[in-house]
Amino acid sequence: MQLSNTALFQGITQEEIARMLACFHARTERCAAGDTVRTxxxxxxxxxxxxxxxxxxxxxxxDGGRTLLESLAPGGIFGEVLAFSSLAHESMxxxxxxxxxxxxxxxxxxxxxxxxxxxxxxxxVRNVLRLVSDKTVRLSERIEVLSxxxxxxxxxxxxxxxxxxAGARSFTLPTSLSGLAEYICADRSAMMRELGxxxxxxxxQTEGRRITLPEKxx
Amino acid sequence: MQLSNTALFQGITQEEIARMLACFHARTERCAAGDTVRTxxxxxxxxxxxxxxxxxxxxxxxDGGRTLLESLAPGGIFGEVLAFSSLAHESMxxxxxxxxxxxxxxxxxxxxxxxxxxxxxxxxVRNVLRLVSDKTVRLSERIEVLSxxxxxxxxxxxxxxxxxxAGARSFTLPTSLSGLAEYICADRSAMMRELGxxxxxxxxQTEGRRITLPEKxx
DNA sequence: AAAAGTCTATTGCAATTGCAACAGTTTGGA
DNA sequence: TCCAAACTGTTGCAATTGCAATAGACTTTT
Numbered sequence: 001m002q003l004s005n006t007a008l009f010q011g012i013t014q015e016e017i018a019r020m021l022a023c024f025h026a027r028t029e030r031c032a033a034g035d036t037v038r039t040x041x042x043x044x045x046x047x048x049x050x051x052x053x054x055x056x057x058x059x060x061x062x063d064g065g066r067t068l069l070e071s072l073a074p075g076g077i078f079g080e081v082l083a084f085s086s087l088a089h090e091s092m093x094x095x096x097x098x099x100x101x102x103x104x105x106x107x108x109x110x111x112x113x114x115x116x117x118x119x120x121x122x123x124x125v126r127n128v129l130r131l132v133s134d135k136t137v138r139l140s141e142r143i144e145v146l147s148x149x150x151x152x153x154x155x156x157x158x159x160x161x162x163x164x165x166a167g168a169r170s171f172t173l174p175t176s177l178s179g180l181a182e183y184i185c186a187d188r189s190a191m192m193r194e195l196g197x198x199x200x201x202x203x204x205q206t207e208g209r210r211i212t213l214p215e216k217x218x
Numbered sequence: 219m220q221l222s223n224t225a226l227f228q229g230i231t232q233e234e235i236a237r238m239l240a241c242f243h244a245r246t247e248r249c250a251a252g253d254t255v256r257t258x259x260x261x262x263x264x265x266x267x268x269x270x271x272x273x274x275x276x277x278x279x280x281d282g283g284r285t286l287l288e289s290l291a292p293g294g295i296f297g298e299v300l301a302f303s304s305l306a307h308e309s310m311x312x313x314x315x316x317x318x319x320x321x322x323x324x325x326x327x328x329x330x331x332x333x334x335x336x337x338x339x340x341x342x343v344r345n346v347l348r349l350v351s352d353k354t355v356r357l358s359e360r361i362e363v364l365s366x367x368x369x370x371x372x373x374x375x376x377x378x379x380x381x382x383x384a385g386a387r388s389f390t391l392p393t394s395l396s397g398l399a400e401y402i403c404a405d406r407s408a409m410m411r412e413l414g415x416x417x418x419x420x421x422x423q424t425e426g427r428r429i430t431l432p433e434k435x436x
Numbered sequence: 437a438a439a440a441g442t443c444t445a446t447t448g449c450a451a452t453t454g455c456a457a458c459a460g461t462t463t464g465g466a
Numbered sequence: 467t468c469c470a471a472a473c474t475g476t477t478g479c480a481a482t483t484g485c486a487a488t489a490g491a492c493t494t495t496t
Contacts, residue, residue: 081351081354081355081358082355083351084344084350084351085348085354085355086351111340111343111344111347112340122329122330125329125347126329129302129343129346129347130302132302132350132354133298133299133300133301133303133304133350134304135354136299136353137299137303139354139357139358139361142361143361146361146364146403147403149405149453149454149482150454150482151483152482176442176443176444177443177445178442179443185366185367186483186484187367188443189445189483189485189486190482190483190485193446193447193483194482194483196445196446367452367483367484368452368453369453370452394472394473395473395474396472396473396474397473404453405453405455406473407453407476408452408454408455410476411475411476412452414475
């Protein structure tokens with residue numbers, strides 16, 4: 001895992017990164033599969049970058065249940081939101097699903113002005129800001145989808161976003177149909193039923209995960 | 219409107235702010251009620267701070283309709299997400315609802331390291347980061363609410379969040395009941411009906427906007 | 437090669453929901 | 467003060483949806 005390929009260190013050379021990590025007092029932790037790496041919700045926070053292995057971010061419900069929030073592959077970053085927010089009453093778990101190496105950087109070090117060495121410090125800050133902003137945009141899009149009243153509207157709204165992103169009326173879903181149902185928070189069988197009706201009505205063409213919208217009659 | 223009272227400049231003295239604004243090449247624009255201040259979605263972006271007046275952020279739908287995203291009071295900030303995101307294919311409007319004064323700062327200046335003067339520059343960056351992160355947390359909470367399948371679950375989920383925030387089983391809704399229905403994306407009358415049922419079932423007590431949850435039997 | 441797990445697909449049925457319509461109350465301006 | 471606009475409250479009805487159950491296809495692991 002080259003850190004220079006991660007979203008956090010994008011645009012910074014490997015040598016610069018090495019110098020910055022020293023300056024930031026970054027530290028690497030190792031853990032085994034099944035370990036709970038962190039619980040968030042209190043104390044001075046740190047941002048984590050997964051160097052190798054696999055992590056999942058889960059949310060602790062009041063009733064003790066857990067909800068999967070995110071799955072992280074090497075290069076992924078976590079804690080960037082909670083670390084910088086002043087709200088953050090959530091309690092979250094970071095769980096390892098494989099032996100993992102994680103690099104931690106205290107958020108205070110990222111923000112603090114540093115006197116020497118780190119010429120690329122401002123680039124790092126820009127990257128963090130971009131990461132958090134991107135997440136906000138993704139969440140806003142999902143809210144837009146979820147705010148539709150019917151499954152049909154939700155699907156059309158989501159497909160519209162996908163088509164805009166692909167720049168074409170035809171695109172492939174990034175997830176399984178089951179995943180799509182979860183994304184739009186609808187029952188999978190009800191969604192399949194509605195998809196069928198929409199196909200009949202000529203609102204979409206589907207071929208597995210390949211979706212094609214009809215030409216706009218604008 | 220004192221800039222030192224805004225979330226963006228929190229913790230920075232008025233004199234420091236004056237110096238920073240010069241350093242950032244900040245500029246003030248004035249506009250009349252009804253003016254479209256900005257359309258986002260392209261070009262080098264700027265962050266705007268409303269000094270006086272009233273603004274609303276609206277989203278342009280494909281069909282030409284508009285959705286209200288946010289209403290801004292003096293001290294409010296806009297553009298902080300789109301300015302820093304790399305996704306951002308949205309098109310948004312900023313519309314004035316009263317004669318307004320708006321301070322614009324190019325995002326590039328906020329991020330750029332500045333050689334002299336701005337000792338509090340890093341505090342400003344921290345504030346931006348906190349603003350964006352807070353917004354992310356709020357959006358995540360709303361998604362959590364919207365991901366519930368039934369109106370009853372949505373309400374209980376939302377009330378749970380409110381109670382946690384208030385630190386008490388009793389709290390006052392920040393919006394009207396109509397606003398609440400909009401927040402949970404449900405039909406108002408259906409929500410009223412369900413609220414009635416929940417009252418009967420002893421799941422909540424309501425008195426106008428005052429909500430009280432029963433003691434937890436955990 | 438078998439097994440376990442996930443994904444796709446379909447259907448009946450009961451429950452929830454959106455919609456439309458109406459009426460009384462409160463709020464904020466003109 | 468009076469009017470308009472927004473908010474609260476309620477109901478019938480049709481449509482959508484979630485849930486449960488079932489089954490075949492596909493993947494990955496053992």
